[in-house]
Amino acid sequence: MNSMRSRSIALLSSFAAVTTVAAVAIGAFVASGAMFISSHDLSALAVILVASATIGIAFALVLGQRVSEARRSLAETTRRIGKGDFSPSNRLPAPAEFALLADELEDMSARLKHAQERERALEASRRELVAWVSHDLRTPLAGIRVMAEALEDEIIEDAETVARYHAGIRAEVDRLSDLVDDLFELSRINAGALRLELEPVSLGDLVSDAVSAASSIANHKGVRLNGELEGRSPELELSAPEISRVLRNLLENAIRHTPHDGVVRVETGVDRAHAFVRVADECGGIPERDIDRVFEAAFRSEAARTPVHGGAGLGLAIARGIVEAHEGEISVRNHNGGCAFTMRLPMRS
Structure with a gap:
């Protein structure tokens, strides 16, 4: 029996059919011998049993073939999903249990595809955000540096221009502060850490x-x-x-x-x-x-x-x-x- 566990479903179905018919045949021949059935009747019984065995084995082979095809289709779908291909598969007619499992796999594939698309969109948005924030950080920092260097090198001396440069530096610092506050708020929202006091x-x-x-x-x-x-x-x-x-x-x-x-x-x-x-x-x-x-x-x-x-x-x-x-x-x-x-x-x- 251990050697049969790794065999195909079609072979197992045929083995089950042959075993069943053989058990019935043995029982029938033993019972017929005990009841002293004539040789003619015994021959007729043998023909009936052989015909039944043939039909049973043929049916088992057909059923096993359908189950094997359904199993291969599910295996192919699983491999396809594992490779990241979430497109709908060509479904073959299958027994109800396998059809239900195939439906679950298709639903899982659709959810994974949606999650993958969302992840790609989030990654694209993140890169875009980093690019814009880098730009918006660089611009005020460059302005602050230019004005600070001008003040440090005493390129400008009149009080009005110095005051204007100081005001410009303060404005750029406020702009940077607002940007940092926005980034902090957005990070709290995305992390689900926003606490509301209603x-x-x-x-x-x-x-x-x-x-x-x-x-x-x-x-x-x-x-x-x-x-x-x-x-x-x-x-x-x-x-x-x-x-x-x-x-x-x-x-x-x-x-x-x-x-x-x-x-x-x-x-x-x-x-x-x-x-x-x-x-x-x-x-x-x-x-x-x-x-x-x-x-x-x-x-x-x-x-x-x-x-x-x-x-x-x-x-x-x-x-x-x-x-x-x-x-x-x-x-x-x-x-x-x-x-x-x-x-x-x-x-x-």
Whole structure:
């Protein structure tokens, strides 16, 4: 029996059929001898047993062949998945148990393919982020170095220019500090280490404060800010500092990409079980090929929304991470010659 364990299923099925027929034949001949059956009847019984054995062995061979084909197909699928090929395989008809196993393998292959594609996308995004951050670090550092060397070598002496250089160094240091803060915040979000201290907060008050804080930036660029509250201000359980950061990022992003004498509209209200804030600008719209990527870290479109200066493209990625940590969602769409970013937060009893 030990030597039969490594044999093919077809051979094992045939062996089982022969063994069964042989056992029946032996039993029949012993019983016929005990019952004194005539030789003619015994010959007829032998013919019947031989025919039954032939049919049984043929059926066992066919069944074993089908099982062997199903086994080879599963083995080929497993080898293909092991080599990183997640394309659908050519399925052969198989018994129910093997078909169920094949379905599970195909589902696993699809999940692995999705995970591989996601990993590649994350790796591409990481490389893009490193490239943009390296660029945005190099630029202010180069400016600081030039101004510091000019001050050190006493190339400039008049007090006004010296003061301007000192202010420039301070501005570049603040820019670097903001970049480091953004990187730290994004790393906490990606690591799942963002801790929210939830408290009852009026969303309308947060929006009003954010609009007031952004008004100086808008006035400097010549952009008008219009705020509108639909109905009563919703009160939500949220982290006020984090949501304020989201609003600040959305408003600064809208003001940056809205041309002079343009308008940025901010709407706040309740839509069924969610409170929403919508920030609409006049940026000219986002190309359709880019609209699904605007919330990726370090993504910068080559078209209308490419900033002239500032930022490593982390603001919208941080905004999405914070909103999703509140079990909300944030989206963007082209609307009336611009973009409308909508943040939706769940209403809780």
